[in-house]
Amino acid sequence: MRRLEGSRAVVTGAASGIGRAIAQRFAAEGARVVVGDVDLAAAQSVARELGGECFAQRVDVTRATEVEALVGAAVTRWGGLDVMVNNAGVGVAATVCDTAESDWERVIAVNLSGTFYGVKYAVAAMRACGGGSIINTASIAGLVGVPDRAAYCASKGGVVALTRAAAIDHVHEGIRINCIAPGTVDTPWIGRITAGYADPAQARQTMEARQPHGRFVTPEEIAAMAAYLASSESASVVGAAMIVDGGLTAR
Ligand SMILES: NC(=O)c1ccc[n+]([C@@H]2O[C@H](COP(=O)([O-])OP(=O)(O)OC[C@H]3O[C@@H](n4cnc5c(N)ncnc54)[C@H](O)[C@@H]3O)[C@@H](O)[C@H]2O)c1
Known part of the structure; x- marks a missing residue:
C-alpha cells in the first residue's frame, strides 16, 4: 500500500543522510517531494534519483524568506502542501x-x-488546503543530556518543546505536528564526527556499541517513522516525540 499517493511534501536537509532517506521513502510511498538543502548540487542529485515530479530547491533554513520560498515552490507547482519535514541540522x-x-x-x-x-510557513500553506502533517527531526539529545553537546542538546530540546506547543495550537485546523528523536544514525554526520578522532574506526565502534541493540540506527528506520507520521495511520499522534534509538534512552 502506498500511503502518501499524491501527497505534496517538502523535506529540508534532504541532500544527505536522514533527509535523503525520508525523501526516498516518501517518493516510494507515492509523494511528490521538494528536495530542499543548502547544498543545491547534492539536492539536485537526490531529486534526479527520486524522479517523477520531484525537484530540488536551494534553501538556507536560517533565512525565513528562503524557507517561505521553499514552501511557496511546492504550493506554486502543485497547488498546496500536505507534508513538511524540518530536518536540516548541524x-x-x-x-x-x-x-x-x-x-x-x-x-x-x-x-x-x-x-x-x-513550521510557521508550512502551517500557513496547510491551512489553505484543510490540514497536513509537519514532522521535525529532533534528537534524543533533546530529551536527555549528551556529554559535550551543550548547544546541540539545547537546540533539539527547543525543537521538542516547539513541536508540542505548535501541535496544541494547530491540531484544531487539521494540522498534526510531531517530531522524531533518533539515536545514533549512520549518516555522513557520523563520519564527520569520527574523523576527528585519532582512530576513526575505533571511535565508530565505540559509538555503535553504545546503542543497546548493538548497531547504528539506519536512515531508513527514521524514514519509516517519518512515513508513518506523514500518513493518516498516525491520525491520533499529536505533539509526540517518537524515539527511534535502539534503546539508548531506555536504560
Ligand atoms: N545522524 C545522527 O546520529 C542524528 C541523530 C539524531 C538527530 N539527527 C538529526 O537528523 C538531521 C539530519 O542529520 P543527518 O545525520 O542526516 O546529517 P547530514 O549531515 O547527513 O545531513 C544534514 C543535511 O542538512 C543540510 N543543511 C545543513 N545546514 C543547512 C541549512 N542551513 N539549510 C539547509 N540545509 C542545511 C546539509 O547540507 C545536509 O545535506 C539533523 O537535524 C540532525 O540533528 C541526526
Missing part, C-alpha cells in the same frame, strides 16, 4: 564553557530557528 561538540558564541548562534539558527520558520 552540530558542535563542546560543553557550555567551550562553546564559542558564534557556534551557539549557528546551531540555534539552523536547528531551532530553521524549524520555527518551517
